[in-house]
Amino acid sequence: MRMRHRTSRHALVIAAVAALGAGLLAGCAEDSKEPSGGSGKKDAKGKTTITVGVFGAFGLKEAGLYDQYMKENPNIVIEQTSIERNENYYPQLLTHLASGSGLADIQAVEVNNIAEVTATQADKLMDLGKVEGVDKNNFLDWKWQQGTSKDGKTVGLGTDVGPQGICYRKDLFEKAGLPTDREKVGALWAGDWNKYLEVGKQFKAKVKDAAFVDGASNVMAAVHGSSEKRFYDENGEVAYKTNPIVKEGWNLAAQFAKEGLSAKLQSFTPGWDQAFSNGDFATISCPAWMLGYIQDKGGDKAKGKWDVAPAPKPSNWGGSFLVVPEAGKNKEEAAKLAAWLTAPEQQAKFFTERASFPSAKAAYELPAVKDAKHEYFDNAPIGEIFSKAALDAPVQILGPKDLIIAQNLADVGMLQVDQKGTDPDEAWNKAVKSIDNALDQ
Structure with a gap:
């Protein structure tokens, strides 16, 4: 396994304090300008560009998931923008949601911010629970609830957890x-x-x-x-x-x-x-x-x-979500990508490449997770240990x-x-x- 940390250093510090999970260590992501998403733009060859806004070295790109999706969907181009520190990223996200502009087609949300997002921003985000390919039963119950508003609108799909x-x-x-x-x-x-x-x-x-x-x-x-x-x-x-x-x-x-x-x-x-x-x-x-x-x-x-x-x-300590703004011009294609990125098979690969433990409990039976061991830790059966912790964690x-x-x-x-x-x-x-x-x- 390529055990590597993800998300921003600041998110890690905050997660350590909050013990929720919290986003995680980053290292080399650079602060970027505002996302260019929501434009509905196509390149000269007629391909649709989907932008993803994240904080820190989030890991989806590094795990090769974007490349895999583009290979399987040749008419899609994925561009990621990253702001290194979550305390800079999240206020910008709230500002852009309020104005309906400057948003990426998909935005990441750290677990410590998801309660505020579901409570105050749900009307500005797509209901991803209704997207084709999204199955509530694939996810940990408590993770699904975290991304769902009080009126039952699931605005965030979990990428990972931190049992x-x-x-x-x-x-x-x-x-x-x-x-x-x-x-x-x-x-x-x-x-x-x-x-x-x-x-x-x-x-x-x-x-x-x-x-x-x-x-x-x-x-x-x-x-x-x-x-x-x-x-x-x-x-x-x-x-x-x-x-x-x-x-x-x-x-x-x-x-x-x-x-x-x-x-x-x-x-x-x-x-x-x-x-x-x-x-x-x-x-x-x-x-x-x-x-x-x-x-x-x-x-x-x-x-x-x-x-x-x-x-x-x-x-639990850590974890993030993906949301799709209603203001996006590519929101239907973005929702498909968000559903794919958080499906059990992709979460298992995310775990293998980046040590981000799946929030999709269906991934726990896949060999990449179920049989995972960590050589540095005396071949500890980490798939078994952390799967049980995730399943037993409180809502x-x-x-x-x-x-x-x-x-x-x-x-x-x-x-x-x-x-x-x-x-x-x-x-x-x-x-x-x-x-x-x-x-x-």
Whole structure:
């Protein structure tokens, strides 16, 4: 498998905070000018050009899917425009949707933005659930629901999801006298995030030169991502202050910091990157796409030392959607392409080439996914591990300001507990104040 990360670096940072998935690492995509789609243009040979607007190194082009579609449909030309950072891409998308101009024929939407899109932009987007070739039953139920508005209009087709496992260093587990076999490791904390904490305490008692986890914020995000209700309730009201799982995740993460189990690292920083090869921490909550990231950063120095086991509870971190604006001149052809790109067979290829785990559950029975193993992680059966995690993940209630809440809980709050030793109650109050100011509450 060519395990490679996808989407933008910023989307990764946000996804790490939000634990929803979130878009992922990019690297070399350049900011581009506004999309030229929606023109209905044909070239000199009468071919129809379909434009696709994405953020970061999204992966569809890199996986060869555009070339395959153009080969199978010789009258179609696909042109992609990319804006590297999602915080630049998404506001532009909202502006173009409002004006009905400047849109690509197909636009990508990161999972942390999909709730706002379905709630406020559905009337400007095609109902892709009615497009020929789109089968609701092919998709994970919770992924389909995320892309569907309250009145039942499916405006977003999922490209991928980020089911999580726990990646761990076998050499450090052996040093701590803990089992290294992935099934036995998973059994240590099965069903309970508090068991994960207890294993960390056992680890610390034996190992003094490495931490148990990379950072407390990622523990908090993983706990939050394993619950149906998080920052919003079923009525669409902000509920993070009163939802027990939010405070549970906060308190657990704070314990990791206070017990000295954290390496105090912030995701997607140089120190965090280097720690994968240096053995500075023993475990990390990791979705399927992060395996390629760990391999890249761990390199030959850490080869043979990493493995992956199931997480204490099923959780999701990452994933995106494709939408088709009604204002597009090529919307019928664009809808056909969106349906094809998100079909099980193409999602399986996307996984093989880019490590983007399918949101189409029908792909899980295809050999490319079902039999997938990762050599760098001691040939871990990643198809089996992550398929189960995806199928068991909760149908999480998403809200339009999830990112703001998650960012502040992590950066204004838990990061200070972890790195500066700030009292957890004080840090919580600071984060709440910052969130309330951002939400005008």
